[in-house]
Amino acid sequence: MEPLLFVLNLIGTAAFSVSGALTAIHKGMDLLGVLILGMMTAVGGGILRDLILGKTPPDAFTDPVYALVSLFTAFLVFLVLYLRIASFRSVRGPLFQKVLLASDTVGLAVFSVVGVQAGFALHEGSRWFLCLFLGTITGVGGGVLRDLLAGDRPYIFYKHIYACASMAGALLCTLLWRVLGETLAMLLGAGAVVLIRLLAITLELNLPKIPQEKESEPSS
Numbered sequence: 111m112e113p114l115l116f117v118l119n120l121i122g123t124a125a126f127s128v129s130g131a132l133t134a135i136h137k138g139m140d141l142l143g144v145l146i147l148g149m150m151t152a153v154g155g156g157i158l159r160d161l162i163l164g165k166t167p168p169d170a171f172t173d174p175v176y177a178l179v180s181l182f183t184a185f186l187v188f189l190v191l192y193l194r195i196a197s198f199r200s201v202r203g204p205l206f207q208k209v210l211l212a213s214d215t216v217g218l219a220v221f222s223v224v225g226v227q228a229g230f231a232l233h234e235g236s237r238w239f240l241c242l243f244l245g246t247i248t249g250v251g252g253g254v255l256r257d258l259l260a261g262d263r264p265y266i267f268y269k270h271i272y273a274c275a276s277m278a279g280a281l282l283c284t285l286l287w288r289v290l291g292e293t294l295a296m297l298l299g300a301g302a303v304v305l306i307r308l309l310a311i312t313l314e315l316n317l318p319k320i321p322q323e324k325e326s327e328p329s330s
Contacts, residue, residue, distance in 0.1 A: 119176060119220075122152075122220030122221045125216035125220065126151045126214070127149065127152040127180035128183060130150060130152065130184065131145075131148040133147060136210075137260050141188055145188075147259055148184025150259060151256040154251050154252035155225070155252040156170055159251070162247065163228065217253075218303055219249075220300055221248045222248065222283070222299065223283045223300045224248055225244040226244065226245040241284040242280050245276065245279070246276045249276035250266050253272070269316060270307065270316065278306055279299040279300060279301075282299045283296055
């Protein structure tokens with residue numbers, strides 16, 4: 111299990127770091143901003159999870175390998191776009207958006223099930239709600255911190271069934287944990303997140319919300 115968990119953490123860290131770095135570049139941040147946003151997107155969810163579990167300092171500070179991986183990944187993203195700026199004149203084009211959505215989806219899928227694993231690792235009697243909550247907060251936490259630092263409304267609250275996909279994958283992983291085993295449960299849970307996100311993006315699915323009417327100008 112440990113090798114799989116390590117690989118999943120590396121994949122999720124790199125994916126979320128790409129997402130954070132691209133968001134920072136889109137916002138016109140400099141190299142330091144790109145590095146910080148990339149790192150916080152990658153390790154932010156894990157930090158929130160560890161604080162909930164009472165692990166202080168969080169693993170991101172005591173085992174900095176994932177923070178270093180996120181910094182290296184964010185630097186590579188910056189370097190590629192900086193050196194090939196003629197080929198990436200716009201950070202709003204379809205290719206840019208596809209890479210951003212793909213990296214965000216992969217990071218969300220991986221960390222949603224990694225959070226579930228943290229709940230079961232806490233003790234054998236971990237309840238399903240704890241694992242579900244930890245999976246969701248680990249999955250969406252980094253993205254929320256990214257959006258807040260970038261000055262945006264958190265993505266999870268309004269578009270493409272983001273948090274619901276994380277919850278669905280975490281719940282599936284939790285329910286299958288003792289039935290199919292840890293490895294298969296995590297793979298199927300992560301796969302469910304990816305599938306839901308792809309369907310939501312492709313079909314432009316969103317949760318219902320109340321449309322806001324524009325206020326009329328006061329009459330003079």
